[in-house]
Amino acid sequence: MDPNNPVVQLCGQGMQAEAQGRADEARELFHQAWAAATDDFEACVAAHYVARHQDTPEGVLHWNTVCLERADRVGDERVAGFYPSMHLNLARANEELGNADKAREHYQRAADCGGDALSGPYRDGIRYAVAKGLRSTSESEALKELLAKLCARADLTALGLLLPSYLGDLGGAQDRVALLTALQMVHAGRSLPEDEQVILGRAITEVTASAKD
Numbered sequence: 001m002d003p004n005n006p007v008v009q010l011c012g013q014g015m016q017a018e019a020q021g022r023a024d025e026a027r028e029l030f031h032q033a034w035a036a037a038t039d040d041f042e043a044c045v046a047a048h049y050v051a052r053h054q055d056t057p058e059g060v061l062h063w064n065t066v067c068l069e070r071a072d073r074v075g076d077e078r079v080a081g082f083y084p085s086m087h088l089n090l091a092r093a094n095e096e097l098g099n100a101d102k103a104r105e106h107y108q109r110a111a112d113c114g115g116d117a118l119s120g121p122y123r124d125g126i127r128y129a130v131a132k133g134l135r136s137t138s139e140s141e142a143l144k145e146l147l148a149k150l151c152a153r154a155d156l157t158a159l160g161l162l163l164p165s166y167l168g169d170l171g172g173a174q175d176r177v178a179l180l181t182a183l184q185m186v187h188a189g190r191s192l193p194e195d196e197q198v199i200l201g202r203a204i205t206e207v208t209a210s211a212k213d
Contacts, residue, residue, distance in 0.1 A: 001045065001078075005042065006036055007033045007036050007037050007038075007042040007045055007046055008042075008045065010029050010030070010032050010033035010036060010046075011029070011030065011033050011045060011046065011049045013029050014026040014027075014029035014030045014033065014049055015049070017029060018052070023053065026053060027053040030046065030049040030050045030052070030053060031050060033045070033046040033049065033050075034046040034047065034050050040070045040071075040073040040074045041070075041074045041078055041079065043066075043070045044067055044070035044071045044074060044079060044082065047063050047064075047066040047067035047070060048063075048064075048067045048082070048085075048086070048089075050063045051063035051064045051066075051067060051089065057093055057096040057097050058097070060089075060092075060093045060096075061090070061093035061094065061097060064086065064089045064090045064093055065090065067082075067086055067089075068086045068087075068090065071083065071086060080116050081116050081117055081118055083109075083110075083113045083116060084110050084113050084114045084116060084117040084123075084126045084130070085110075085117065085126060087106045087107070087109040087110035087113070088106070088107070088110045088126055088129055088130055088133070090102075090106040091103045091104070091105075091106035091107040091110060091130075091133050092133070094106060095133065095136075103133065104133075104134070107130055107133040107134050108134070110126065110130045110133075111130050111131075111134065111170040111171070111172075114126060114127050114130060114170070124168075127168050127170070128167045128168065130170060131167060131168055131169050131170050131171075132167075134169075134170060134171050135169070138171065138210065140203050140206035140207050140210065141206070142199050142200075142202035142203035142205075142206050143166070143183075143203040143206065143207065145199055146196060146199045146200055146203050147159075147162065147163075147166070149196050149199070150162070150196070155192075157191070158186050158191070158192065161182050161185055161186050162179075162182050162183065162186060164182075165178040165179040165181070165182045166179060166182075173211070176207065176210065176211040177211070179207055180204065180207050180208060180211065183200065183203055183204050183207060184204060186200060187200050187201065187204060
């Protein structure tokens with residue numbers, strides 16, 4: 001984005017105010033950015049930030065919907081990297097309002113376009129958040145139980161093997177294979193207490209079954 005763009009500058013000032021705990025000032029700056037927008041691109045950017053400071057889930061959903069609509073009107077490479085975040089925000093808003101089907105739809109759309117997000121920690125953060133959202137309706141109960149036990153024991157070796165594939169699992173075939181491979185590696189190592197080894201076996205069965213669905 002052009003750092004000299006007045007709307008971008010206002011949003012940057014708003015983010016600085018937000019980071020310093022001046023929420024009311026940040027909210028005002030974001031609304032100024034919305035009022036100053038002269039085209040759909042600027043309106044898309046401003047709406048994204050206005051959505052951050054809504055007091056109700058309905059308000060969050062409304063402004064994120066506006067953000068998506070304006071991005072669709074732009075329709076070029078300037079907004080391509082915005083879509084993963086937009087769909088993630090819409091998924092969360094719908095989830096909070098109890099719209100489970102719409103939430104899952106937007107989580108899946110965020111997963112489908114996640115590669116368009118800026119690479120690095122930003123993209124990783126979106127991927128992990130989307131994976132968490134998708135897991136909310138399809139997670140292996142045995143795997144969840146196992147991870148809780150590993151965390152309680154601070155078993156860093158097993159967690160180090162499992163967490164990368166677990167946190168980034170978007171439900172696709174490649175992700176399922178990566179997770180299943182990690183589980184099988186831990187199982188083959190036989191370093192877990194007996195009860196956890198049994199839970200691990202159940203987790204492998206559940207993940208294998210989900211990969212076939």
